[in-house]
Amino acid sequence: MRRLAILVLLAGFASSALAMAAATAVSAADRAPAVEQISDVQTVSPGEVEGKPSGLFDLIGRLHPALVHFPIAWLVGLVLVDFVGLILRREAWHHLGIFVLAGMVLSLLPTAATGLLRAAHMPSDPAVHALLVTHRTLNFVMAALVLAAFALRLWRRNRLQGSWCIVYLALVFGATGLVLLAADFGGRMVYGPDFLPW
Numbered sequence: 001m002r003r004l005a006i007l008v009l010l011a012g013f014a015s016s017a018l019a020m021a022a023a024t025a026v027s028a029a030d031r032a033p034a035v036e037q038i039s040d041v042q043t044v045s046p047g048e049v050e051g052k053p054s055g056l057f058d059l060i061g062r063l064h065p066a067l068v069h070f071p072i073a074w075l076v077g078l079v080l081v082d083f084v085g086l087i088l089r090r091e092a093w094h095h096l097g098i099f100v101l102a103g104m105v106l107s108l109l110p111t112a113a114t115g116l117l118r119a120a121h122m123p124s125d126p127a128v129h130a131l132l133v134t135h136r137t138l139n140f141v142m143a144a145l146v147l148a149a150f151a152l153r154l155w156r157r158n159r160l161q162g163s164w165c166i167v168y169l170a171l172v173f174g175a176t177g178l179v180l181l182a183a184d185f186g187g188r189m190v191y192g193p194d195f196l197p198w
């Protein structure tokens with residue numbers, strides 16, 4: 001009786017193992033065409049789509065992604081230096097601020113110029129164009145705020161006290177927020193609108 005029970009149990013295990021193997025084989029067979037379709041898809045980088053630069057201006061414009069890091073880094077650096085120099089009132093950092101701001105102003109010209117050239121040679125796509133217009137406008141406003149902050153600092157001969165200090169900091173902090181937002185739009189153009197979750 002005990003042997004019979006063991007035999008029945010083993011037979012049960014064997015049949016359920018067979019049923020599972022069959023089910024796996026069927027579902028693998030179901031998926032096979034989909035896997036074939038996926039393997040047909042080729043990944044193509046933007047460079048491969050656009051091919052080689054069509055001329056000198058197209059080539060210069062393609063330097064934009066390499067240059068964009070400079071204004072972003074100068075401006076974020078300036079926020080840190082100005083925070084210590086103007087809010088925590090450390091004299092040495094206060095003097096350093098105008099040099100960091102000058103570096104930011106210098107980095108604007110090649111970045112904006114290559115951006116404009118890049119925009120003129122981009123393949124036309126309405127979705128990308130909408131992102132491009134926002135990216136360009138935000139960057140122009142950011143550049144205006146940075147130039148205003150630089151002019152204010154020069155005009156005040158680097159002496160920023162009271163309300164002038166507040167106006168200056170508002171310009172710098174506002175410009176930093178804008179450059180980060182604009183960079184997000186730039187990244188969406190390059191990597192697609194859903195690259196980041198927001």
Ligand code: HEM
Nearest residue numbers: 065068071111112115116118119136139183186187189190
């Ligand atoms: C001056 C400040 C600017 C900054 C900091 C900036 C920043 C950026 C960033 C971060 C990207 C993404 C690059 C990547 O992820 O590889 C980008 C792309 C781009 N930006 Fe700007 N940008 C600036 C100005 C401009 C201007 C004025 C234009 C003119 C319309 C422009 C046009 C473009 C274009 C067309 C792309 C896409 C590049 C590509 O697909 O190769 N940018 N930018």
